[in-house]
Amino acid sequence: MSLDTVKHAADTPDADQPWAELGLKEDEYARIREILGRRPTGAELAMYSVMWSEHCSYKSSKVHLKQFGEKAPENDALLVGIGENAGVVDVGQGYAVTFKVESHNHPSYIEPYQGAATGVGGIVRDILAMGARPVAVMDPLRFGAADHPDTKRVLPGVVAGIGGYGNCLGLPNIGGEVVFDPCYQGNPLVNALCVGVMKHEDIHLAKASGAGNKVILYGARTGGDGIGGVSVLASETFDAAGKPAKRPAVQVGDPFQEKLLIECTLEIFREKLVAGIQDLGGAGLSCATSELASAGSGGMRVELDTVPLRDSSLSPEEILMSESQERMCAIVEPDKVGRFLEICEKWDVIATVIGEVTDGSRLEIFWHGEQIVDVPPRSVAHEGPTYHRPYARPEWQDALQADDPAKLPRPADAAELRAQVLRLAGSPNQASKAWITDQYDRFVQGNTVLAQPEDSGMVRIDEETNLGVAVATDGNGRYAKLDPYTGAQLALAEAYRNVAATGAKPLAVSDCLNFGSPEDPAVMWQFAEATRGLADACQVLGTPVTGGNVSLYNQTGDTAIHPTPVVAVLGVIDDVTRRTPMAFAEEGQLLYLLGDTREELGGSAWSQVVHDHLGGLPPRVDLERERLLAEILISASRDGMIDAAHDLSDGGLVQALVESCLRGGKGARLVVPDALDPFVFLFSESAGRAVVAVPRSEELRFTDMCGARGLPATRIGVVDGDELVVQGQFGIPLDELRTAHETTLPGLVG
Amino acid sequence: MARVVVDVMLKPEILDPQGQAVQRALPRLGFEGIADVRQGKRFELEVEGPVDEAALARIHEMAGTFLANTVIEDFTVRVDEAVRAES
Structure with a gap:
């Protein structure tokens, strides 16, 4: 075939071109002709077709992504913002x-x-x-x-x-x-x-x-x-x-x-x-x-x-x-x-x-x-097509939100509660991911301070001053399906909390927005809601979105994936030796639950594992509370008031306890607070919470700090023995927990 | 016992880092004049019973689903006549 030069294109305006096969729409092809004042050459058509694709041009998403810039909080740390290959943050x-x-x-x-x-x-x-x-x-x-x-x-x-x-x-x-x-x-x-x-x-x-x-x-x-x-x-x-x-x-x-x-x-x-x-x-x-x-x-x-x-x-x-x-x-x-x-x-x-x-x-x-x-x-x-795609709240959203998990049967007695704790700990989503993460080199270069399964990954960046950075990524498609606005905020809140739980100060956000087809108004509504929720929450938390990526068309036939905004938060820690790990390692240390526990089971791991149910509303988001919790976790880490911290998210308190106990090889004895039902205490997924292990010598200083700053801190037990015991309910030996937690993945894919 | 050979090669358009590494090493070792190297793998299957059409069809299926990753690799199946003649 002869070369399709610019001159040849100008001479042959009516030549047939495979614009549709290359994924261009008719009006897009017409616009290219208008820009050039002639038909494009084959090479030009190739360039426009790839650069104007959804993946490169963000043509369906950019009208919504603009909010990340418009609502960006003042942040002195941001050196390079959205639009470059990646954002850059000052860490001191x-x-x-x-x-x-x-x-x-x-x-x-x-x-x-x-x-x-x-x-x-x-x-x-x-x-x-x-x-x-x-x-x-x-x-x-x-x-x-x-x-x-x-x-x-x-x-x-x-x-x-x-x-x-x-x-x-x-x-x-x-x-x-x-x-x-x-x-x-x-x-x-x-x-x-x-x-x-x-x-x-x-x-x-x-x-x-x-x-x-x-x-x-x-x-x-x-x-x-x-x-x-x-x-x-x-x-x-x-x-x-x-x-x-x-x-x-x-x-x-x-x-x-x-x-x-x-x-x-x-x-x-x-x-x-x-x-x-x-x-x-x-x-x-x-x-x-x-x-x-x-x-x-x-x-x-x-x-x-x-x-x-x-x-x-x-x-x-x-x-x-x-x-x-x-x-x-x-x-x-x-x-x-x-x-x-x-x-x-x-x-x-x-x-x-x-x-x-x-x-x-x-x-x-x-x-x-x-x-x-x-x-x-x-x-x-930079001037590719921009679509204002129609979006509409799907008609099934109300029914989904009305399908309240409160009606699901709960464990009838302590034995059933115990069985469900084990079942959750061994369910694929809550089970240990060691089979996977063990295949990755986590410690090469010798600067890794924390890696999976810790709340955030942390690396030292200066060997003399011990300056380090921490990163956590989170997303929960189930929450986002129930309410994309709140779901996106919960993803941010969780990643933010995870970074703070390790003792690092959250600074900036990157996001990967995974959704179905933008040509479906219901999906587009999810996308619009999720971006709005994320931009609003970033503003409150003071953590700007520095960049990221949008992946659309994640669907098979007419069925889209759950809307899945994945949020990464980056934080800085002045001295990585001050980091807070998740493991309960010292017997006798006191366990405090920080934050408020409400009955919130919509989209929860419990509803999925035990009832294969998705309905109701996701947990409420209180960003001011997240910010306060983070400040407390960071101060406590810096001043040596806590020896372990673990964020509470999917699976609730009990899942966090299982992970921290197994990580440290120590058991825990818990007392259910008077005001709470044991089931809600263990499985609710209320946001803005963490569990911490406080050395006895630091208890007063720690509770004074929480009291003075207005963060609810409830003493729920003590690190002790080789069993996870909930008083008046059940006890599970660590060995039994470990078997439940660690054999699932190897059994499925090993 | 008859032998069937399955040769698996990366498709021509697929990058072959191993082949490239070999090609880069050749001149360093004094072997000039090789413009390109593609590296593949060869399976020798000792087949029980007759190598009839049914057996070959089974081997084709085996090669397409397991021995080769047909997303990035091509394969050929042939009967090793030398081995067949001996037996």
Whole structure:
């Protein structure tokens, strides 16, 4: 086929073009023609189609995401906000931290190992592109029913992929989540988070300015990986049979290449050789060139035939769309190009000057001297279509909320209560995730302070001052299904609480918003409510959203997943030796329950495990209380008033106690407070609560502090023996609890 | 006993990091002139009973569901005639 040049396109205005196959709508195609004043060339069509896909353009979500900027709380710590590869936060002592969570859901369903592995690789490059050294990763995961045969295919592959890629890079995996629910059958959620550290002066931005500066593509050669993946694979609803409608070319990751890319890039940063930098992820070169040019002065000229190829038969359109992994694009001043290439050669990284920044305002791409792209880059990268999709509260929402769990039969006697405690502790969602997290390297680099199953992952970032950062990710699709506004706030509240429980001060938020099809008004309503809830809550808690990702079309046929906003909170701790672990380790320490316990069982683990029920309202959110609780937890940690703390969330108090007892190998004796029914005391999921272990010598100081600040603190028992005892109810030996808690996952997927 | 060989290769468009590593190592060891390396794997199946169409169909199914990951790999099935002749 002859080359579709700009000139050829102008001469043949009526040529048929496969815009529909590339996922463009008729009006979008018409708009491209209007922008260009002619029909697009094949290469231009490829670029617009990937960049205007839902995945890259956020066309359905951006009208709602705007709130994160508009409602952003004043926060002196925020150095770089939404819109860059990742947000950057000041953590003191001259350090800045960048973090972001992203989805790799659909690719991980198709090919679990490579999908999950390249998810890790992609987010690591995002963090690298900000100028930071990646220091840790985390993976919030959601799968279908634990006993479904396809979960046996997807879960081990995903876990091996994350472990394989992360372990090869030498990055500790310090946390995340694993959740099972039939709603994720066929649409598993594989979200990946990375944290990176740099000095303030090392922040790099993705923009191309300075005419004459060179555009350098470096890293792996370009192959046929994931061509069209971004628009086709990432945004195409799976048909009811569970097979993807179009066969993608799966991207394969090479973590050793990525490791070289990291070290090479960091050395290039150290020598201050780049004026702008961008990683190549979804939409490959189309995205990198148009975004760099768009964020800069606008003009860029690229000789596409200079791109090093793995497969020489690739067409220019394919090269522009390829999602080959482990590639980066840098803008370099001409006199620094030599040194840049030298460093790349030292690291065995292929680097090629593929073009230069021009003083024009067009992105121009040439293929063997003939022009195949001539576009205003902003129209590709930043001025794509915006949809105000209709949204409406689904008619079933009222019935769902009216289906109150209060009517569910409760345990009739102490024996049944005991049995349900064990059943919950061993249910797939509450059971130990060690089978999974043990496959990840959690301690490589020697800076991991806390990792799963602790409330948040914590790494030291300065070996002399012991400055550290903590990150927790949380999300509860069941809560969000009952009430997306509250559900999103609960996700934030839980992650915020988890960070504070380990003694770190929460600073900033990144979010991965996993939803069904935006073309369904009910899903769009869930999305609108969840974003509004999250933005409102961030404002109250003073933690801005710094970036993140939206994953839509997570549905099979007409059935969407539960709305699943996953929220990551990053916090800072001045001295990691002051961290608070979750384990009850000292006999005789007093257990205090902080916060108020109400009868709140809507969306609870108990209602799911015992009754397979989802209805009613999720727990109430009181953000001022969350903030107070966090302040108390942080003060108590800093001043040595508590030796253990564990946040209360799904499964309620009893689940927290089970985990803390098993973690420390110590039992506990509990007394049910007079005002509470034992069942509600143990299983209610009221938010804004934590359980802490207080040394006797600190009791007075601790309770005085809680009293003075107005935080309810109820003494509920003592760390003691090798049994979990609820007085007047039951006792469960730790061995029995451990068997229930730790054999579930190996039994299901091991 | 007859032998059936299943060869599994990554599909041509799929990145092969192992093959690339081998290719990069070759010139370092003095072996010039190799433009590309793709690495695959070979299964030798000793089949009980006759290798008839039914047996081959079963092996095809086995290869497609277990020996190869058909999302990223192709496979071929062939009867090792040398072994068949011996037996």
